[in-house]
Amino acid sequence: MTEPPQNMLIELDNLSVIRQGHHLLQNISMSLPTQGLVVVLGANGAGKSSLLRVLAGVSEATAGSIKFRSDVRIGWMPEPACFFPQLTVHEQLLLWADLQAVEQAQTAVEQMMTDWGLVGVRNQTTRHLSLGYRQRLSLAMALLPAVDVLLLDEPMNGMDPDLMQQFKNRLTELKQRHLVILVTHLMAEVSVLSDWVLVMQQGQIILQQDVRTQNIDAVGLMNLYQQAFQQWQQQLKSA
Numbered sequence: 154m155t156e157p158p159q160n161m162l163i164e165l166d167n168l169s170v171i172r173q174g175h176h177l178l179q180n181i182s183m184s185l186p187t188q189g190l191v192v193v194l195g196a197n198g199a200g201k202s203s204l205l206r207v208l209a210g211v212s213e214a215t216a217g218s219i220k221f222r223s224d225v226r227i228g229w230m231p232e233p234a235c236f237f238p239q240l241t242v243h244e245q246l247l248l249w250a251d252l253q254a255v256e257q258a259q260t261a262v263e264q265m266m267t268d269w270g271l272v273g274v275r276n277q278t279t280r281h282l283s284l285g286y287r288q289r290l291s292l293a294m295a296l297l298p299a300v301d302v303l304l305l306d307e308p309m310n311g312m313d314p315d316l317m318q319q320f321k322n323r324l325t326e327l328k329q330r331h332l333v334i335l336v337t338h339l340m341a342e343v344s345v346l347s348d349w350v351l352v353m354q355q356g357q358i359i360l361q362q363d364v365r366t367q368n369i370d371a372v373g374l375m376n377l378y379q380q381a382f383q384q385w386q387q388q389l390k391s392a
């Protein structure tokens with residue numbers, strides 16, 4: 154497989170995903186850099202999770218291509234989070250560390266439980282976790298192995314204010330060294346952290362914008378989102 158252009162981790166070229174005659178993704182072309190925060194916005198059903206699934210390697214393209222830098226390591230926090238229901242939080246993390254060949258797994262798992270406030274639910278089975286604790290565990294799993302790319306699918310759902318603040322602090326650190334692709338509807342929470350904005354509609358990317366120099370706030374991000382839709386609707390009318 155050929156590699157993406159220099160300084161790029163991932164390149165999608167005219168990629169489409171079709172399932173049961175339905176276009177989940179249509180002719181997506183983009184290059185993704187080695188670090189920064191890409192915020193993916195779009196209405197319900199626009200194709201955001203489908204895009205993350207292709208990037209995570211769990212969904213295959215029907216047409217077009219996706220190229221990864223050969224040594225790229227990817228962490229994925231799916232929506233909804235996915236655990237073995239009969240395992241405790243501690244067992245789930247240990248199993249994941251084992252599957253991902255994490256070095257010094259016991260220590261790494263203890264650290265993750267401390268970092269994400271999971272010590273108090275250590276012996277609770279995952280099937281009985283509240284939404285916020287499911288998100289904590291899912292984040293801890295995504296961050297356990299060393300990765301280059303973090304795919305976060307609606308990670309902020311169910312977060313309490315303290316967890317939200319901690320998550321945003323961590324995101325600020327992570328995006329300095331990693332590529333973070335974050336799907337969300339909570340624009341106000343991440344606007345100032347955004348480096349690139351993608352807006353999706355009907356399986357297509359209708360806006361790809363570099364906002365690194367804009368220091369974009371919540372209103373700015375909402376305006377960008379709405380403008381993308383208006384332009385898309387006008388293009389549809391004139392087509």
Ligand SMILES: Nc1ncnc2c1ncn2[C@@H]1O[C@H](COP(=O)(O)OP(=O)(O)OP(=O)(O)O)[C@@H](O)[C@H]1O
Pocket residue numbers: 172173175176177195196197198199200201202203204
């Ligand atoms: N395996 C599949 N077969 C058929 N259709 C599917 C399949 N997976 C997803 N879809 C459809 O593809 C569309 C895009 O779904 P996706 O989950 O990617 O949207 P989304 O932008 O993440 O939505 P939301 O904001 O509601 O989470 C939806 O209409 C969904 O029903």
